[in-house]
Amino acid sequence: xxxxxxxxxxxxxxxxxxxxxxxxxxxxxxxxxxxxxxxxxxxxxxxxxxxxxxxxxxxxxxxxxxxxxxxxxxxxxxxxxxxxxxxxxxxxxxxxxxxxxxxxxxxxxxxxxxxxxxxxxxxxxxxxxxxxxxxxxxxxxxxxxxxxxxxxxx
Numbered sequence: 001x002x003x004x005x006x007x008x009x010x011x012x013x014x015x016x017x018x019x020x021x022x023x024x025x026x027x028x029x030x031x032x033x034x035x036x037x038x039x040x041x042x043x044x045x046x047x048x049x050x051x052x053x054x055x056x057x058x059x060x061x062x063x064x065x066x067x068x069x070x071x072x073x074x075x076x077x078x079x080x081x082x083x084x085x086x087x088x089x090x091x092x093x094x095x096x097x098x099x100x101x102x103x104x105x106x107x108x109x110x111x112x113x114x115x116x117x118x119x120x121x122x123x124x125x126x127x128x129x130x131x132x133x134x135x136x137x138x139x140x141x142x143x144x145x146x147x148x149x150x151x152x153x154x
Contacts, residue, residue, distance in 0.1 A: 002094055004121065005131030007112065009138050011092040015064045019139050021056070022114040024127050030074060030086070031100055031117045034107035036061065040068060040085060049085050051104055054113070074103055091120060094135045098124070 004024050011018050012033075038051035047068040052061050066087040074084050084103035091100045100120040107113060121127060128134065 001124070001126045003128045003131065003134055004094070004125045005134040006127070006129050007132055008093065008116075008135050009133065010114070010116065011139075012089050013092055013097075014089045015053075015066070016062065017053070019056070020114050021112055021138070022116045023110075023112040024116050024121065026118045026121070026127055028077075028115055028117040029119055030072075031102040031120045032074075032084075032105050032107065032115045033102050034110070034113040035104045038085065038104050049087065049104065056113075069101060072103070074105075091116075094125075096124065 007021065007023050009019050010022050012020065033053065035051040035053050038049050040047055040049045042048070048065055049068050050063065050065040052063055054061055066089060068085055069088050070086040071083055072086055073081050075081050082105070084105055086101050086103050088099055088101050090097055102114075102120075107115070
């Protein structure tokens, strides 16, 4: 089974995030993504969320939207329980692509804009807590292609 370090670079291609730094946290059940702001709305009877993210320090704000799959209470590391919006998206990590659920929250005070929890890594990866960026450093900038599942805005 392939190994991950305690922190890795990953991508969320459906959200047009080519590289985002994540902390791998087997103590956390769910994955979480930092959002600056979010708002849920209904379209044709389906609940959606629009949200703003900044994937890297000093980066540009990106506007995203995704279908809401659930609202669940999450207990943070300090023991505080909050109701969070969950979405499903594709994770691209170490040559693998697969769907994960993640919740949207404020992680402004945290060092990593994303936390990858144990349900997203279970059965696919072994986490080596002594390793860091075992899958490589941040990908170099390049032009996105249709194969990336990323479409440039008009």
